[in-house]
Amino acid sequence: MNAISWNCRGLGNPRVVHALWDVVKSHKPNILFLMETLSNKERIKHLCGKLGFSNFWAVDCVGRSGGFALLWKSNVKCFPERERRRESWDLLKFLANCSGLPWVVLGDFNDMISKEDKKGIHGHPQALLDGFKQTIEACGLIELDLMGGKYTWEKCRGKPEWVRERLDRAFASSSWWGLFPLCKLNMHKCVHSDHDPIHLELYSTEYLKKKFRFRFENTWLKESNFHEEVSAHWRRLKPSHFLPKLLELSSFMGEWGKRFFNNFQKKKLEELMINEELCWQQRAKSFWLQDGDSNTRFFHACATSRRKQNHIHYLKDEEGGVVSTHEEMCGIVKRYFIKLFGDEGRVMRNNMKV
Structure with a gap:
């Protein structure tokens, strides 16, 4: 199971829709959360079927701003609540105390934890940095490391007022970490929006037991x-x-x-x-x-050559005939030694001594 959150900045642009289609096709998320859709429910309904999702929940945009949608597949249980549309640190604290169940929260928080989360003119107010950080700590949440980049939002790229910020992120409770210790949070580049989508991949402890x-x-x-x-x-x-x-x-x-x-x-x-x-x-x-080339082929060749030299290919019998079979050669050798150590041989040796 995996989920994708993306501040798409308008689904009226065909290029944005095409980029969204590529992201869904590549990563096959079970849950898709879109912010700043600049669209109404009818358009989201059409998009839901086109992207292969069976359920959706959407909030219409107001004029030329706002609007978000939650799309999920039939194998996922998802219960959206309208009051969650306004991100509030007080709401996060309230939800953290409502239940001890494992939970993860991700998306565009539109705020930062440290000064390193922003690069560009006009630093983020320290009071907001401290407030967001204290809220996360009060909720007992731990941030997931983001792979693929540091900043998820930018504006005025290539200009002196170019600003980059890390607004899209994910946090999880300790009990959730225990269920998905090998989770991965990846960022994917998109040229048609000022926000890059983030992709959360989940690997449960069951996967851990089987694969790791x-x-x-x-x-x-x-x-x-x-x-x-x-x-x-x-x-x-x-x-x-x-x-x-x-x-x-x-x-x-x-x-x-x-x-x-x-x-x-x-x-x-x-x-x-x-x-x-x-x-x-x-x-x-x-x-x-002693210190030659460490190549055993030389020694194999030498030993093989010695075996060939020690091998008797044929013998000549008493009449000068050539024999090559094993039995015939054994017969010649046997007769030779019988003759050598028999009576005829003793006479020949005695004659040699005289």
Whole structure:
């Protein structure tokens, strides 16, 4: 399941509708939330069917401003409330105290947490920064890291008064983090709107159990660089909920372990190759080659050549005939030694002594 929130700045522009179609086609969200639609319910109803959503809820625009819509598919339970159309920090606090259920809130908050969330002229008032940050902390929410960029809204691009701000973001409770520890929040560029859509991908703990397997190996602790690399990676991680940081660190150690195993296997293979070369070197009796090319083909060739030289291809019998079969050659050898060590052989040896 995934959701997309986008301040589209008007669905009357065909290019915006085409860009929205591309986003939905690429990421197949189950929930789509659109702000600043500048459209009415009839147009949203037509768009809902065109984009493949079975349900919608919309608020008409007023003149040439406002309007938003929530679209969702039949496999999603969604209960929109009209009073939520006005974003209010007091409402967020109220909702945070209403229930202990896991929850996530995302979209265009039209406010920022720190001065780093804005780049351009006229800094954001510190009172608003503090108020938004205190509200998020009071609700017990933790921000999801945004991938793909830092700023989600801009105006006057390329001009001296160019301003960029991070207005679209997502926050979640600790219990929600426990359900979706591997979630990802991505930003996608759109040239037809001053807001870029944000895309939330959810991976539940069930997915984690099936797909993610981490096994710690005690042999890693014997490597001198293990502690140093793991500590450095932990320090590079952004401040966030403990569980996603722990999972990210586990993933890093898993990849480290793969590299360690591959290097270990490589070392073992090199040792086996060296032993094989020594074995073939001994069989080839090529002790004169002490520091030559580490190529076992040479030793294979030498040993094979020796086997060929030691092999008897044929023998000649007493009448000078050539025999090549195993049985015939064995017969010639047997008769030869019988003759050599028999009576005839003893007479011949005695004559040689005289």
